[in-house]
Amino acid sequence: MDSRDKELINALHGGVPIEERPYAAIAERLAMTEEEVIGRLQTLLDDRTLTRLGPLYDAARLGGAFTLAAMAVPEDRFEEVAEIVNSFPEIAHNYAREHSLNMWFVVGAERPERIAEVLSQIKDRTGLEVLNMPKEEEYFLELRLTA
């Protein structure tokens, strides 16, 4: 990644415009050609500097319900409990974290009632408490890349 790539990535923070030739519009702002913008973005995606380029959807606003849940899992049961939790298709992400609450996962479902069902089933099948921590408010600002 060179300085022009960084300028390009920073320019994308304003968003890719919705118009016939959006990359040409970005190119114009950066005094690049449309081909150069497309070529650089392709390289940044190919080398995994960028994981994705496109619409960032707000999953909750597309419908469905989500929550974050946490469990304190005894160390000797960690694998077993992870397997139970991960077996639910509604579990999108599950992270081990260094804390007494050492398992944190995101539950997503089409129907809000399903969230409570999944959490209750996890509790029943593991015999462990599941703390439900749904988002009550979001204070959103995009992560800026100033590498």
Next chain:
Amino acid sequence: MSNAMDIPIETGLDPVDRRIVAATQAGLPLVARPYHAIAEELGLSPADVMHRMQRLLDAGAIRRIGAVPNHYALGWTANGMSVWDVPDEHVAEAGQMVGALEFVSHCYRRPRHLPDWPYNLFAMVHGRDREEVADKLTRIAAVLGNWDCGHDVLFSSKILKKTGLRIAG
């Protein structure tokens, strides 16, 4: 599609919107006329695709059309979930202030679970190493002042599952 979620139409997305969402989940085509490419793939007019995507953007269903950097590739390998105990009457203002810090990628209010879990404000902090994350926590603490009634940071030690949320087309 595994783990697909069927989105009910009454949430505001009509079937055509859903096809556009499904077609662009992997990304926007990297061609000179990307919206025309989507339109061609779906058998729609380019004007209809752009109009619908603009509507989704205006409605907040699309946050923005942009790039997602790979934190790891950029050397941002320490990702800490910082959690803060802030008085309820100040948490909205505190959230705005913390969420506005350039190194905080996500900031949420979530319920406490007393007595074990006193924290009601979550802020994801990225850094090149844990020391850098710790420095950033100091900056958050400075912003919060005496609203910081206690905080902690939870580093992820392992990804146990990461399938993401997918929407059926």
